[in-house]
Amino acid sequence: MTHQNPVDDAALLVxxxxxxxxxxxxLVRQHHGAMMRAAAAIxxxxxxxxxxxxxxxxxxxxxxxxxxxxxxxxWLFSIVINExxxxxxxxxxxxxxxDQDSRNEGxxxxxxxxxxxxxxxxxxxxxxxxxxxxxxxxxxxxxxxxLLDTLPDIQRSVLTLRDYQGxxxxxxxxxxxxxxxxxxxxxxxxxxxxxxxVDLYEETGTC
Amino acid sequence: MLTCRELVQTRAxxxxxxQLNWRQRASVRFHLLICDHCxxxxxxxxxxxxxxxxxxxxxxxxxELKALAERLHRQHQQQAGHRHK
Numbered sequence: 435m436t437h438q439n440p441v442d443d444a445a446l447l448v449x450x451x452x453x454x455x456x457x458x459x460x461l462v463r464q465h466h467g468a469m470m471r472a473a474a475a476i477x478x479x480x481x482x483x484x485x486x487x488x489x490x491x492x493x494x495x496x497x498x499x500x501x502x503x504x505x506x507x508x509w510l511f512s513i514v515i516n517e518x519x520x521x522x523x524x525x526x527x528x529x530x531x532x533d534q535d536s537r538n539e540g541x542x543x544x545x546x547x548x549x550x551x552x553x554x555x556x557x558x559x560x561x562x563x564x565x566x567x568x569x570x571x572x573x574x575x576x577x578x579x580x581l582l583d584t585l586p587d588i589q590r591s592v593l594t595l596r597d598y599q600g601x602x603x604x605x606x607x608x609x610x611x612x613x614x615x616x617x618x619x620x621x622x623x624x625x626x627x628x629x630x631x632v633d634l635y636e637e638t639g640t641c
Numbered sequence: 642m643l644t645c646r647e648l649v650q651t652r653a654x655x656x657x658x659x660q661l662n663w664r665q666r667a668s669v670r671f672h673l674l675i676c677d678h679c680x681x682x683x684x685x686x687x688x689x690x691x692x693x694x695x696x697x698x699x700x701x702x703x704x705e706l707k708a709l710a711e712r713l714h715r716q717h718q719q720q721a722g723h724r725h726k
Contacts, residue, residue: 453718459710466706467698487709494713495720541649551644553678557685565691578696596658597693603660622654628689 443506450497462490465507468599469514475594476518476587485521489514508605511595515609522587540630560636568632577641581631585624592617593624643668648679653686 449457469489473482493513500509538544548554562568569575582590588610595606607614635641643652648669655661656669673680 450717453714453721455710455714458714458717459707462706462710462713466709467701470701471698490709490713491716494716497717547644547646547649551646553645556678557682559681560685560688563688565688565695568688568692569695569697575696578692593693597690598696600694603658618655618658618660621658622651625654625686625689625693628693629686632685632689632692 444502446506447497447500447502461506465510466490468507469510472511472594472599473514473518475598476515476591477522481521482518485518486514489517492517504605508601511599511601511605512609515591515595519610541626558633558637560632562636573639574635577631577635578628580641581628585627588612589620589624589627592620593628596621597625643672645672645676645679648672649682653683656683657687657690 446457446460450461466486469486470482473485473489477485489510493510496513500506504512546554562571582593585593591610592606592612595601595609596603601609603614603617606612607617610617612620631641648656652661652665652669656666661669673683
């Protein structure tokens with residue numbers, strides 16, 4: 435992931451607007467991967483490619499309107515996410531409410547805590563203590579991918595935009611049109627599911 | 642007093658993301674001071690966050706990047722042409 439500061443953005447913008455070919459390559463190199471990821475988080479891999487192409491073309495069309503109030507990255511993101519959400523709306527009815535089914539699972543399983551609110555059992559120790567350790571297991575990556583695929587769309591979007599892309603809470607709320615409190619609940623639900631998967635993986639080596 | 646259940650189910654992510662007000666934050670801090678189960682849990686949830694941040698991106702081929710950059714550059718030149726007419 436790249437963190438562009440506004441100064442770099444401004445310099446790159448000048449080169450883009452003057453039509454310098456290398457600047458376009460730099461722009462694409464910096465942001466295309468993350469934009470693909472953001473689009474895929476919302477509408478799935480199959481449709482992400484087309485949405486991102488459209489978003490890029492729209493961005494270039496409006497390059498002269500960009501005022502630099504946000505970073506270039508945030509601006510590109512809002513374009514790709516709007517594009518992706520537009521497509522999502524066309525393909526299915528969007529459900530913005532949280533999934534009800536998993537309310538009593540994982541960390542929200544009533545059996546996990548005693549009546550007085552204490553842990554019923556202590557949380558198990560994990561062998562893997564770092565992201566690198568966990569991500570070095572091929573089967574873990576598979577488990578993670580599978581879990582992310584099963585998350586409700588809105589949870590996957592929030593989780594990807596926040597934890598993977600590192601966008602600010604406020605930015606995400608604007609992009610997805612959800613309230614801050616709603617977003618925080620969705621984010622925690624999604625993380626809790628990943629937590630439960632990792633916990634099972636650490637215990638059994640499967641998911 | 643904040644219970645383990647409340648901390649785990651409603652406060653943990655907001656605590657890690659610095660989204661709590663000072664009073665809520667103090668109650669989480671105090672709880673973590675006296676509860677090793679929740680300390681372990683918070684460390685694990687933080688690990689989950691960091692795992693997600695580093696999950697590898699699907700690689701984009703060099704040829705694909707170059708082709709896209711070229712297409713965008715071309716479009717930009719065409720627009721510039723229109724603007725100057």
